[in-house]
Amino acid sequence: MHDDSNHETGPAAPELAAIDLRPLSRGGVIAKGALGVAALYGAIAVGPMVRRAFAQNGGGGDVEILNFALTLEYLEAAFYERALDQVELSDEVREFAETIRDDENAHVDALAKTIRDLGGTPAQAPTVAFPFSDEAAFLELAQTLEDTGVSAYDGAAPAIRSKELLATAGAIVQVEARHAARVRLARNAPPAPQAFDPALNQRQVLRAIQPFVQS
Amino acid sequence: MSTPDKPDDLGALRRAVADPMSRRRLFAVAGGTGAAATLLAACGGDDDSEMSGGGAATTDTTAAMGDGDALADFGEGDIGILNYALTLEYLEAAFYADVVASGLFKGADLKLIRHFGRDEADHVVALRSTVRDLGAKPAPKPRTEFPLDSAEEVLELAATVENLGAAAYLGQAPRIRNGDVLAAALSIHAVEGRHAAALNTLVGESFVPDGPFAKPADAATVLEAVQPYIA
Numbered sequence: 079m080h081d082d083s084n085h086e087t088g089p090a091a092p093e094l095a096a097i098d099l100r101p102l103s104r105g106g107v108i109a110k111g112a113l114g115v116a117a118l119y120g121a122i123a124v125g126p127m128v129r130r131a132f133a134q135n136g137g138g139g140d141v142e143i144l145n146f147a148l149t150l151e152y153l154e155a156a157f158y159e160r161a162l163d164q165v166e167l168s169d170e171v172r173e174f175a176e177t178i179r180d181d182e183n184a185h186v187d188a189l190a191k192t193i194r195d196l197g198g199t200p201a202q203a204p205t206v207a208f209p210f211s212d213e214a215a216f217l218e219l220a221q222t223l224e225d226t227g228v229s230a231y232d233g234a235a236p237a238i239r240s241k242e243l244l245a246t247a248g249a250i251v252q253v254e255a256r257h258a259a260r261v262r263l264a265r266n267a268p269p270a271p272q273a274f275d276p277a278l279n280q281r282q283v284l285r286a287i288q289p290f291v292q293s
Numbered sequence: 294m295s296t297p298d299k300p301d302d303l304g305a306l307r308r309a310v311a312d313p314m315s316r317r318r319l320f321a322v323a324g325g326t327g328a329a330a331t332l333l334a335a336c337g338g339d340d341d342s343e344m345s346g347g348g349a350a351t352t353d354t355t356a357a358m359g360d361g362d363a364l365a366d367f368g369e370g371d372i373g374i375l376n377y378a379l380t381l382e383y384l385e386a387a388f389y390a391d392v393v394a395s396g397l398f399k400g401a402d403l404k405l406i407r408h409f410g411r412d413e414a415d416h417v418v419a420l421r422s423t424v425r426d427l428g429a430k431p432a433p434k435p436r437t438e439f440p441l442d443s444a445e446e447v448l449e450l451a452a453t454v455e456n457l458g459a460a461a462y463l464g465q466a467p468r469i470r471n472g473d474v475l476a477a478a479l480s481i482h483a484v485e486g487r488h489a490a491a492l493n494t495l496v497g498e499s500f501v502p503d504g505p506f507a508k509p510a511d512a513a514t515v516l517e518a519v520q521p522y523i524a
Contacts, residue, residue, distance in 0.1 A: 177500075181504070184504070236472045245509065249463060250506065256490035256500050257490075258487060259490035270408070273481075276480070
């Protein structure tokens with residue numbers, strides 16, 4: 079249902095062998111995946127994202143999933159905040175970028191609060207960097223981030239145990255899909271490129287966003 | 294003013310989508326499509342204070358949890374939800390087919406509408422196969438009729454239907470038992486959200502009308518809202 083298996087645990091990631099993650103709980107598999115990705119990108123130090131993934135505070139698996147979502151929302155919020163600050167945007171683009179920024183901030187707040195309510199510890203905001211140049215580059219990256227966000231939520235949601243949390247995740251992912259469509263329209267790209275939005279597992283999502291995360 | 298004989302099509306839909314209190318009261322008082330029909334027709338205009346029964350305060354996230362009754366005709370559990378979704382997809386696919394055939398659109402708008410129509414047709418195929426794979430009988434294709442008076446009105450109706458469809462999927466997600474069915478529903482749900490956002494933008498409305506958190510709709514409300522289009 080939800081594939082977190084990490085196939086890249088060969089010689090490229092020797093540090094993984096030293097960590098006994100058996101039995102592989104979902105947390106273990108998520109962490110192993112993230113470490114594998116980090117090793118591939120040359121980042122040996124374990125960043126806050128991965129520390130959170132190890133945390134098994136209250137709520138168990140659901141807290142891990144929410145923390146994963148929170149990390150993505152931090153990324154998106156920071157992305158729009160910086161773009162609004164650094165990139166020259168048309169009035170039309172600026173207007174919807176502000177709306178999206180506000181939505182992502184609301185998602186961050188709601189997820190962090192939910193995690194605390196469940197007795198967990200919210201992930202810290204990762205340090206991020208984006209290759210901003212002009213509006214076209216911003217829109218292209220925005221499209222990638224929003225599409226990835228949708229796929230990340232759709233990949234993770236079936237593993238959520240609580241029906242209430244699933245409802246919240248659903249409410250958020252629909253909005254991310256709306257964001258994606260709005261950005262695509264602004265680029266004259268098809269708003270709904272496929273009839274079925276693909277789901278990505280956490281390893282795939284981490285690989286997609288790793289270039290922008292400095293841990 | 295809406296009556297059972299001459300439903301105010303867009304009015305019923307707009308109320309269902311736009312007014313969470315209306316949805317909440319409707320669900321709390323109605324408990325089934327029959328009662329819902331009477332209630333909605335009796336209320337007519339926008340004055341919700343005339344609705345009796347008071348608002349039992351169900352939260353939006355769990356508003357659809359009592360949908361077993363509303364979906365009873367479609368089947369039990371996940372089958373009922375899939376057949377309900379299939380019915381909505383049949384409606385949407387038929388709508389877009391009619392719109393394309395109407396000749397009201399050309400150029401980029403026509404391309405978008407064709408594309409959305411193909412998406413809905415693909416959803417129909419997928420949902421039908423899923424129901425059959427689960428050993429049940431797929432819901433039949435309903436006969437439909439849509440008002441196609443002007444391009445602007447059609448786009449507004451499309452936007453309204455897509456927003457309602459997205460809310461419908463969101464309302465059912467927490468009720469789905471099978472993980473694979475849930476994954477499929479979420480995949481389609483996201484696409485309906487994309488459709489809704491694109492159409493809202495085309496008609497000059499917000500791409501996120503509910504703000505940062507989309508609102509779910511329960512089956513009774515949705516079925517009532519689309520009833521006018523089932524011939």
